[in-house]
Amino acid sequence: MEVKARAPGKIILAGEHAVVHGSTAVAASLDLYTYVSLRFPTPSDNDEFLRLQLKDLALEFSWPVARIKDALPEVGSLLSSKPASCSIETMKSIAALVEEQNIPEAKIGLASGVSAFLWLYSCIHGFKPATVVITSELPLGSGLGSSAALCVALSAALLSFSDSVSLDMSQQGWSAFGESELELLNKWAFEGEKIIHGKPSGLDNTVSTYGNMIKFRSGNLTLIKSNMPLKMLITNTKVGRNTKALVAGVSERTIRHPDAMSLVFNAVDSISNELSTIMQSPAPDELSITEKEEKIEELMEMNQGLLQCMGVSHASIETVLRTTLKYKLASKLTGAGGGGCVLTLLPTLLSGTVVDKVIAELESCGFQCLIAAIGGKGAEVSFSGSS
Numbered sequence: 001m002e003v004k005a006r007a008p009g010k011i012i013l014a015g016e017h018a019v020v021h022g023s024t025a026v027a028a029s030l031d032l033y034t035y036v037s038l039r040f041p042t043p044s045d046n047d048e049f050l051r052l053q054l055k056d057l058a059l060e061f062s063w064p065v066a067r068i069k070d071a072l073p074e075v076g077s078l079l080s081s082k083p084a085s086c087s088i089e090t091m092k093s094i095a096a097l098v099e100e101q102n103i104p105e106a107k108i109g110l111a112s113g114v115s116a117f118l119w120l121y122s123c124i125h126g127f128k129p130a131t132v133v134i135t136s137e138l139p140l141g142s143g144l145g146s147s148a149a150l151c152v153a154l155s156a157a158l159l160s161f162s163d164s165v166s167l168d169m170s171q172q173g174w175s176a177f178g179e180s181e182l183e184l185l186n187k188w189a190f191e192g193e194k195i196i197h198g199k200p201s202g203l204d205n206t207v208s209t210y211g212n213m214i215k216f217r218s219g220n221l222t223l224i225k226s227n228m229p230l231k232m233l234i235t236n237t238k239v240g241r242n243t244k245a246l247v248a249g250v251s252e253r254t255i256r257h258p259d260a261m262s263l264v265f266n267a268v269d270s271i272s273n274e275l276s277t278i279m280q281s282p283a284p285d286e287l288s289i290t291e292k293e294e295k296i297e298e299l300m301e302m303n304q305g306l307l308q309c310m311g312v313s314h315a316s317i318e319t320v321l322r323t324t325l326k327y328k329l330a331s332k333l334t335g336a337g338g339g340g341c342v343l344t345l346l347p348t349l350l351s352g353t354v355v356d357k358v359i360a361e362l363e364s365c366g367f368q369c370l371i372a373a374i375g376g377k378g379a380e381v382s383f384s385g386s387s
């Protein structure tokens with residue numbers, strides 16, 4: 001029997017970075033997913049390896065399970081349903097296991113994702129042989145939460161075959177988790193995100209777990225119930241960056257200028273709260289939708305200004321902002337910034353011709369545009385094969 005789990009990426013409408021420092025953020029899931037399948041060999045397979053295949057990257061890693069047991073003896077004693085943090089010592093042993101795989105230098109960013117995999121796998125399944133296959137529709141390291149989608153999909157697949165979760169394996173197609181299972185897999189995913197991000201807020205793994213649009217502050221989420229359709233253009237600048245380094249940079253700036261940065265974070269908090277109020281207020285007619293969109297555009301511009309104050313904008317992001325402004329469209333970076341993706345609100349009454357023109361101009365700069373549906377499903381699983 002094989003389990004396949006999927007978890008969505010996300011966009012942050014307001015509050016990235018400030019959310020790490022206790023401000024409110026608003027985020028929504030995307031209809032782009034990371035998929036993780038897990039299969040245990042049968043005794044006749046005589047396979048004593050833990051195998052990880054990154055399908056779209058054409059990479060495969062494998063470790064004899066005895067080697068993992070040797071390197072991480074303390075993890076065996078952790079085997080429980082309780083999510084646990086990876087100690088600095090264990091992290092060093094995991095780094096050695098990853099290093100042995102000789103990841104090509106150009107793809108060395110994957111090392112943190114592979115480390116998160118080893119931690120989650122060995123905590124939940126110990127030293128059992130298995131084959132894990134990962135594919136993703138999300139661009140990696142672009143602000144759309146591929147790291148969280150990976151950790152959520154991994155936790156979902158791993159927990160589905162563990163004693164901590166009981167699911168109806170006979171169900172056909174994708175099925176959702178119950179409340180307590182979602183809570184558990186979100187906690188495990190957060191532990192994985194810690195390995196990739198250093199100091200995550202928990203926003204990305206939470207929106208990937210629960211889907212929808214959420215308001216998030218200090219580990220607590222509120223679902224945003226909105227009838228307002230939001231159409232967002234996502235522009236990928238294709239400038240690579242690393243969330244861990246950008247989050248650390250904002251923390252360093254906060255240490256240098258605590259009073260100023262605290263005011264910046266407070267301003268972001270107000271922006272996120274106002275945004276969520278607008279999203280949830282009833283929309284009886286088209287005029288008021290337009291008014292709401294204008295307010296959201298202004299809040300996006302204000303949030304972008306504050307992200308510039310935090311030092312996480314980038315020349316490529318500024319190019320997107322300038323280009324969309326020519327068409328009177330408001331944009332802001334989404335995710336950690338420093339490159340990556342930019343959001344542009346496409347108002348309901350905007351003509352298709354203008355949308356085509358702005359996309360053509362952005363793509364002529366070498367950027368990649370997509371319009372994705374937001375606020376959809378969270379983590380799900382599907383079973384196949386006979387047990």
Ligand SMILES: Nc1ncnc2c1ncn2[C@@H]1O[C@H](COP(=O)(O)OP(=O)(O)O)[C@@H](O)[C@H]1O
Pocket residue numbers: 034054109110111112113114134135136139140141142143144145146147148150196197241242243244335336
């Ligand atoms: N499908 C995947 N396979 C392996 N590693 C992944 C995958 N998705 C994400 N990662 C890990 O997450 C990192 C990107 O995370 P991050 O810098 O937080 O950007 P984002 O979450 O915005 O995509 C990658 O460098 C890699 O280590």
Ligand SMILES: C[C@@](O)(CCOP(=O)(O)O)CC(=O)O
Pocket residue numbers: 015016017018019020142143144145146147197199200201202203204243247334335336337
């Ligand atoms: C910058 C931050 O707010 C979001 C990072 O998102 P991403 O990894 O760039 O998709 C960090 C966090 O909330 O943990």
Ligand SMILES: [Mg+2]
Pocket residue numbers: 145146147148197204243
């Ligand atoms: Mg990330």
